[in-house]
Amino acid sequence: QFTDTLKSVARNLEIKKYIQQSNELYPIFERASKRFVTGDSREDGLSVGNQLIQKGYRISLEYIGENTTSKDECIQAKDEFITLMKECAKQGLSSRISLDLSHIGLSIDPQLAYQYLVEIAKEAQSDDLSIMISMEESTKTDQILSIYKRVVVDYSNVGITLQAQLQRTLNDINDLLNYAGTIRIVKGAYQEPPDICIPRSQNLNERYLELVDLCVKAGKQVSIASHDEVMYQQIIERGYLQNPNVEAEMLYGIHPDLCKQLKDDGLPVRVYLTYGTEWYLYLCHRIAEYPPNIYVAITDMIRG
Numbered sequence: 306q307f308t309d310t311l312k313s314v315a316r317n318l319e320i321k322k323y324i325q326q327s328n329e330l331y332p333i334f335e336r337a338s339k340r341f342v343t344g345d346s347r348e349d350g351l352s353v354g355n356q357l358i359q360k361g362y363r364i365s366l367e368y369i370g371e372n373t374t375s376k377d378e379c380i381q382a383k384d385e386f387i388t389l390m391k392e393c394a395k396q397g398l399s400s401r402i403s404l405d406l407s408h409i410g411l412s413i414d415p416q417l418a419y420q421y422l423v424e425i426a427k428e429a430q431s432d433d434l435s436i437m438i439s440m441e442e443s444t445k446t447d448q449i450l451s452i453y454k455r456v457v458v459d460y461s462n463v464g465i466t467l468q469a470q471l472q473r474t475l476n477d478i479n480d481l482l483n484y485a486g487t488i489r490i491v492k493g494a495y496q497e498p499p500d501i502c503i504p505r506s507q508n509l510n511e512r513y514l515e516l517v518d519l520c521v522k523a524g525k526q527v528s529i530a531s532h533d534e535v536m537y538q539q540i541i542e543r544g545y546l547q548n549p550n551v552e553a554e555m556l557y558g559i560h561p562d563l564c565k566q567l568k569d570d571g572l573p574v575r576v577y578l579t580y581g582t583e584w585y586l587y588l589c590h591r592i593a594e595y596p597p598n599i600y601v602a603i604t605d606m607i608r609g
């Protein structure tokens with residue numbers, strides 16, 4: 306209930322605008338975001354990325370943004386991703402670049418998102434980097450998968466995120482096994498209609514493991530993107546994280562102890578780093594998916 310309410314509040318543009326325009330509230334929320342977002346600038350993301358790589362982690366980098374509604378903003382986002390990749394190449398930073406297709410035009414015209422994704426994938430190929438497309442609300446799943454399939458045919462360095470919570474994902478994954486590209490499996494961050502979605506439950510965990518099984522047995526590159534300790538235990542027992550095609554991936558600032566423990570056990574762990582000024586929705590998602598984070602956020606807000 307709390308999760309659903311918070312997700313609705315997070316998506317309310319009036320509330321977001323109110324907080325962004327408030328001289329009192331904005332800095333307080335910004336402080337809370339620091340636990341989950343590396344900072345406002347590309348340099349912040351690159352700097353934390355470099356430190357993590359030195360500690361033995363792999364990294365994903367995302368310039369935060371979604372549902373961009375003007376072409377100029379899409380071009381700015383696409384250019385930022387390209388500059389980010391050039392900078393990674395210059396610094397010898399082997400990173401995966403994560404992005405939402407709605408950040409680069411999906412909400413305006415799917416063809417625009419396709420065109421910009423191709424530009425980004427081309428740059429990634431020349432910099433020897435990979436791209437990972439995030440999965441958004443179920444109303445966008447068909448469009449995202451269709452763009453992905455068009456692009457991955459020419460750019461096998463592009464991967465796709467799939468949400469275990471959607472009933473359709475079992476079919477989608479069986480289809481995607483016929484394509485190149487890494488698959489990242491997440492439980493799903495969006496509030497979806499009950500007839501198409503499996504809620505957080507043992508059933509969802511079993512479905513998640515079923516999807517991982519399918520990918521591993523097909524020899525796919527797969528990212529297990531979760532913070533669920535119990536599920537990781539089962540994945541380790543099956544020997545999957547010892548398989549060179551499989552890695553764990555966790556969001557920066559979330560369950561860092563588990564992240565470190567897996568890495569110290571010699572298992573491959575990728576940390577997903579974000580930067581940018583559009584951190585508001587990202588912060589709300591992190592709180593909504595794990596309500597105890599509200600206490601962490603309030604503590605960060607008060608402590609400064």
Ligand code: FDA
Binds near residue numbers: 438533555
């Ligand atoms: P679950 O939510 O069941 O939580 C299991 C346990 O993990 C909790 O009991 C707690 O111990 C710990 N935990 C989980 N969330 C926590 C938090 N926020 N803070 C502290 N502890 C927490 N979603 C999506 O819809 N599209 C996408 O493209 C992506 N991309 C993505 C990339 C990466 C790298 C990750 C790790 C996650 C995503 N997600 C996502 C988010 C994902 O769908 C999901 O909402 C979160 O990972 C939380 O689900 P868990 O699998 O961690 O388990």
